[in-house]
Amino acid sequence: MELFEVLNPPQRLLMGPGPINAYPRVLQAISNQLIGQYDPVMTGYMKQTQRLYQQVFETNNEATLLIDGTARAGIEAVLVSIIKPGDKVLVPVMGRFGHLLCEIAHRTGAEIYTIDVEWGEVCDPALIEQEIKRIQPKLLATVQGDTSTTMNQPLAEIGEICKRHGVLFYCDATASVAGNELKIDEWQLDAVSVGLQKCLGGPSGSAPISLSDEFVKQINKRKHVEKGIRADHHEDGVEPMIQSNYFDLPMILDYWGEERLNHHTEATSMLYAARECARLYLEEGAVNVIARHKQAGDALATGLKAMGLQLFGNQAYKMNNVVGVYIPDNVDGEEIRRELLLRFGIEIGTSFGPLQGKIWRIGTMGYNARQEAVLHTLAALEAVLLRHKAAIQPGQAVIAAMEYYS
Amino acid sequence: MELFEVLNPPQRLLMGPGPINAYPRVLQAISNQLIGQYDPVMTGYMKQTQRLYQQVFETNNEATLLIDGTARAGIEAVLVSIIKPGDKVLVPVMGRFGHLLCEIAHRTGAEIYTIDVEWGEVCDPALIEQEIKRIQPKLLATVQGDTSTTMNQPLAEIGEICKRHGVLFYCDATASVAGNELKIDEWQLDAVSVGLQKCLGGPSGSAPISLSDEFVKQINKRKHVEKGIRADHHEDGVEPMIQSNYFDLPMILDYWGEERLNHHTEATSMLYAARECARLYLEEGAVNVIARHKQAGDALATGLKAMGLQLFGNQAYKMNNVVGVYIPDNVDGEEIRRELLLRFGIEIGTSFGPLQGKIWRIGTMGYNARQEAVLHTLAALEAVLLRHKAAIQPGQAVIAAMEYYS
Structure with missing residues (x-):
């Protein structure tokens, strides 16, 4: 029999694109x-x-609740509940997570239309309106902060465009929430899903979502109740059944609603964590938390530039909480990451798809959006790069970041 | 702003059909x-x-891993990955969770055939073989322990029948695992899914599953890799894509396999919990844990009978870890449950569908499959029933259970 040892994870400073270290209070709550x-x-x-x-x-939005799964589960719950086979969905693709929206929507039978944006840029709302007019989709699905490129899509104008054309507007804000502004009602979003493991400072495994009344009205046309659960007769919705039971939002709304009709068994520990993540965010204050993320992100970017490194993507639209930085010539990006992790206990991120091997992604999120985390990361990265004979400017990065903070 | 208070849940003794109290070591691990x-x-x-x-x-089975969601997520992952539209699926329905298998399979487009068994009985393997011959399904899907009826389906013979007829054999063992025998290889099961929140003594939110090589071979025909994640070209499987991304087992196997191809972000805290649940089970020893569940279940049943209450269902097939008991005449079952919860801090279970208002379900699972939990529950139940003038035998239940234990 192999039992292995008592769990004893090493102390890491997680400065990647997420997951990151949980706030200590979240770890108390979850236990x-x-x-x-x-x-x-x-x-x-x-x-x-x-x-x-x-x-x-x-x-x-009354329909604000948790999906029991990772952030990706929240995305799928929203998309599978609203999209019927043949529905048209428009997706601006600015990075990996735009592809993910297409992929999930495709599996529900949607007709997908994309607006392909160069990785490192965001999508112009005027272009979105033009495509909405041309395609007349049921749904516009977009990512707010796409960690694969570190870009933050401005959303403020898009909701009004969607309303004007009778299009539902969904946004995956997993990587951006709590580190960048997100105003569901003011921006007229119909559906938003997120996760805990980025700026909310919790573990992966719970996906808060919020749905507008109009969105709820649409999905309730597909409402359906399981057999064997209810004594009385129940009239099912008029539209085709949602193709997932686990992600059937009308059923999940009944579970969270006054009727408390049984569906899954709520993941209580994850709910404890999600509750505490929100309390921490609100207690510190949205404006302050977002400002703290901007400060940490800017300090990190300042330090990286002072080191002579080049940042990736259009900096005017960079997310507050993650930066892409080009791997200098003649160093092995993965070897640098390994050394940072195993010698300094600091994790930074690699990249996907077209950016693989070209940039690192360094995050400053949640609990780690703080001065000491930024300074330790810059100091360690500089040391490792110098050891690997990278052509960088020594002795500048940490001081520049410290000065930014003063 | 509403922040609410620091989390401070009351101490409950959870003697329902699950979730139940987590082992203290699991709560340490998860934090x-x-x-x-x-x-x-x-x-x-x-x-x-x-x-x-x-x-x-x-x-x-190499393909043994966790699905990031509740037990129901494990069920859906298995079913959606194997079933293509038009595939025939045979389901013995002995209670609510049999209906659930049908419901989930139906949404994947399966042609469902059921064997309807009276609630409180199990399904005769000979009948299963007869129906397999007649229908020639691709998959037999069954529940092992269905908490809605407290019955435990014998599985030992069924695997061999399935093999002989070339039928894949899936079992949802969420409620039975770790409280009743479950031998995947010996019983020739092709797929099993469970949850932590019953006899494994953990929180809901992680679903361990295990798949045979043959099952993996079948689902890998539907393998597919997300765009934007890989630099190189990849050949997709020959069969239709799985209709869920989150539950796409071939992709999840790649995430857990040597290649570690990114899919969701693993729910680390839940993995910590799942790992500790398994360690506790194996450390105490499967035989001992199951014997402890049988002992607690028998002691509870003995006490209930001594009180003059009648047990529900065919006791020859009762699960070790939960018992159904008829609510005595002239008492309000929900009022009794409320008083047990709010005056004694003890939770027992209500029922679904045809049994609603007729029976309670009382569990002895995981951490709570122990003498003191059984005795406190019997003592409290007797007191509340007497206070509500139920026609029961006073002063017998606890002593009978104590004697059973001696």
Whole structure:
């Protein structure tokens, strides 16, 4: 029999594109003992969590709740619940996570139309409007912050365009939420999904989502109740059944709603974590948390530039919480990352697809969006690069970042 | 702004059909700080977790891993990955969770054939063979322990029948695993999925699954790799794409395999919990843990009968870890449950569908499969029933259970 040892993970400073270190208070919350899923205390915590995420998302959407899975589960729940085979979906693709939206939507039978944007740029709202007019999609699906490119798509104008043309507007804000502005009601978003493992400072495994009343009205046409669960007869919706049970949002809304109709068994520990992530964010204040992310991100970028490194992508649209930086000539990017991890306990990110081997991605998120994390990372990166004889400017990076902070 | 209070759940004794109280060591494990998903320590933990669940499941299946979601997510991952539209699936339905298998399979486009078994009984393997011959399904999908009826389906003979007829054999063992025997290889199961929140003594939110080589061969025909993730070209599988991305097992196998191809971001905290659940089970020893569940379940049933209550279902096939008991005449079952919860801090279960309002379900699972939990529950239930003037035998239940234990 192989039992292995008691869990004892090393202390890492996670400065990649996520996951990152959880706030200590989140780890305290997640370790609380369980209670029953219909315990009035539990349903109370569920209601509180809904209210907390309404505030995080700056929305009055009643349909604000958690999907029990990673951020990707939240995306799939939204897309599979709204898209029927043959529905037209328009997706601006600015990086890997735009491709992911297409891929998930494709599997629901959607007709996909993309606006292909060069990696490192964002999509012009005027172009989105032009394509909406031409294609007349049911849904516009976009990513806000795409960590694969570090770009943050401006959303403020797009919601109004969608409303004007009767198009539903969904955004995956997993990587951007809590590090960059996100205003569901003001920006007229119909659906948003996120995860905890970026700027919210929690573990992966719970996906807060929020849906507008119009979105709920649309998906409820596909409502359906499981056999064997209810004594009385129930009238099913008029439109085709959603092709997933686990991600059937009308059923999940019933589970979170007053009726508390059984669906899955709520992942209580993850709910404890999600609740505490939101409390931390709101307690510090949205404006302050986002400012802290901007400060840490700018300090890091300042340090990297002072080292003589070149940043990736259009800096006017960079997310506050992650920066792409070109790997200098004649060094092996993966060897540098390995040394940072194993000698300094610091993790920075590699890249996907066309950027693989070309840039690193360095994050400053949640608990790690703080001065010491930025300074340690710059100092360690500089040392490792010098050891590998990279042509960088020594002795400048940390000081530049410290000065930025003063 | 509404922040609500620091999480402070009441101490409950969860004696329902699950979720139940987590083992304290699981709550310690889950509160560990996060590490990166490609950190060698993390991939090491993933490998260990695979090895631990191979031992829990008594299998050599290499494809043994966690799905990031509740037990229901594990079910859907298995079914959506194997079933293509038009595939025939045979499901013995003995309770609510049989209906759930049908419901999930139906959404993948399967042609569903059921064997309808009266709630409280199990399905005769000879009948299964007869129906397999008649229908020639691709897959037989069954529940092992269906908590809605408390029955435990014998599986030992069914695997051999399936093999003989070239039918794949899947079992949802969420409610039975670790409280009742489950031998994947000996019983020739092709796919099994479970959850942590029953006899494994962890929180809901992670679904260990195991797949035979033959099952993997079948699903790999539908393999597909996301765009934007890989630099090189990749040949896709020959069969239609799996209709879910999140539950695409060939992709998830690549994430857990040597290639570590990115899919979702592993829910690290839940993996910590799952790993510790398995360690606890194996450390105590499968035979001992199952015996402990049988002992607690029998002691509880003995006590209930001594009180003069009638048990539900064919007791020859009762799961070790949960018992159904008829609500006595002239008492309000929900009022009794409420009083047990709010005055004694003890939770017992209500019922679904045809059994709603007729029986309670009382569990003795994982950490709570122990003498004191059984005795406190019987004592409290007796007191509340007497207070509500139920016609029961006073003063017998606890003593009978104590004597059973001596």
